[in-house]
Amino acid sequence: MHRGRAVLNRFALPAGEAVALDRLEAFLNRAAPYGADRDRPDIDATSGLSEHLALGEISPRTLWAIADLRAEADPRQAPGIAKFLSEVIWREFAWHLLIDYPAMPRAAWRADWQDFPWQGASGALTRWERGQTGIALVDAGLREMRVTGRMHNRVRMVVASWLTKHLLTDWRLGLAHFDDSLTDWDPAANAMNWQWVAGCGPDAAPYFRIFNPAKQAEQVDPQGRYRRRWLAGYSGDPGPEALAYLDSCPPGWAIPAHWRGDGADKAIADGRARALDALERFRAAA
Numbered sequence: 117m118h119r120g121r122a123v124l125n126r127f128a129l130p131a132g133e134a135v136a137l138d139r140l141e142a143f144l145n146r147a148a149p150y151g152a153d154r155d156r157p158d159i160d161a162t163s164g165l166s167e168h169l170a171l172g173e174i175s176p177r178t179l180w181a182i183a184d185l186r187a188e189a190d191p192r193q194a195p196g197i198a199k200f201l202s203e204v205i206w207r208e209f210a211w212h213l214l215i216d217y218p219a220m221p222r223a224a225w226r227a228d229w230q231d232f233p234w235q236g237a238s239g240a241l242t243r244w245e246r247g248q249t250g251i252a253l254v255d256a257g258l259r260e261m262r263v264t265g266r267m268h269n270r271v272r273m274v275v276a277s278w279l280t281k282h283l284l285t286d287w288r289l290g291l292a293h294f295d296d297s298l299t300d301w302d303p304a305a306n307a308m309n310w311q312w313v314a315g316c317g318p319d320a321a322p323y324f325r326i327f328n329p330a331k332q333a334e335q336v337d338p339q340g341r342y343r344r345r346w347l348a349g350y351s352g353d354p355g356p357e358a359l360a361y362l363d364s365c366p367p368g369w370a371i372p373a374h375w376r377g378d379g380a381d382k383a384i385a386d387g388r389a390r391a392l393d394a395l396e397r398f399r400a401a402a
Contacts, residue, residue: 120262123364127264128299129167136168140179143200144186150196154203157257157268158341163200166266166300169207176204210304213318221291221307229316232398234286241285244278245293246369247361250377251384253333254278256346259361263346265299270336276313277327282387284394287314324395326388330380349374 129135143163153161168174183201187194214220224230235241243249247258257271267275272294279290291310295301311317315325337343340351348354348362349372365371 119366120364123263123360124265124299126360129164131167131171131173133168133173136165136174137182139164139168140174140182144183144190144193144197147186147193147196147200151199154199155270155336157271158337158339158345162268166302169204170300170302170305176208179204207302207305210302210308213308214304220311221303222288224314224316225311225318226316228402232316233394234280235284236286237289238285240283241279241289244283244285244290246365246371248371249278249383251278251329251380252343252347252350252375252377253329253337255375255377256343256350259346259358261294261297262364263357263360265297267298268342270332271342272309273313274327274329274332276310277325278329278387280310280314281326281391282384284390287311287316324392326391328384328388330384347375349376 140163143165150161153159165174165179169176169179180201183197187197213225217225224232244254244258247255247262249255249258253271254275257267257275260271261267276287276290279285280287287310291306294306294310295303298306308317312319313325313327333340333343344351345355345357346361348358350358362371362373
């Protein structure tokens, strides 16, 4: 615990309302490419305001008023600002869902999914929690979260999909790990997003949404910068972030100094096949 706390202190962001307002101002000055770049964890394209919003250091109303005025004053930034505000709406929508359905962190939104045979705690879950799945983008995201208390949103979706689809593990176990790990934890957004990925939430898309982490990595981290940042031994000498993850881990975890992803392609293919087979059997038994 003490090792992890020391690492988190090194990577903690400044807190407070003044910092939140400054961060918003800085983002609005570079918001133009947000729509195109927001899914790229390898570049600094997002606002970085999630912690401030989650902790109430800035309100959505304040953020909206400032951003709306900026879009009027600077048409070059307006498209990016509009996309950014649409994402703020999703955060607020999650709260409306939670108010309407307080059991959302505990029970599937779709009643027909209450009895899906999710796997419980296992060695696979433990390896996922520790960033040892052997899937580069998944492990990079989980290690980023351990070191910083944050994880890029696109990577969160891939990480959650790997747990719920390829490993068929109960989404509530993943939700609990995020609850315990995120410094920008938001109870409504966390529950809504986990259910969305698991396929049991209030969403028109069915369960068969299965992210391919290798294809996702090609799209959102094309040069591998994000994966190199967080995976010691992925490519070249490890940087400070990758080493910080190793520093944070208890000795009993016995994390190898060099990350390995042997057999990733087969694990991805086999996991997808298992997920689709589980869905077919579940539907046949319904």
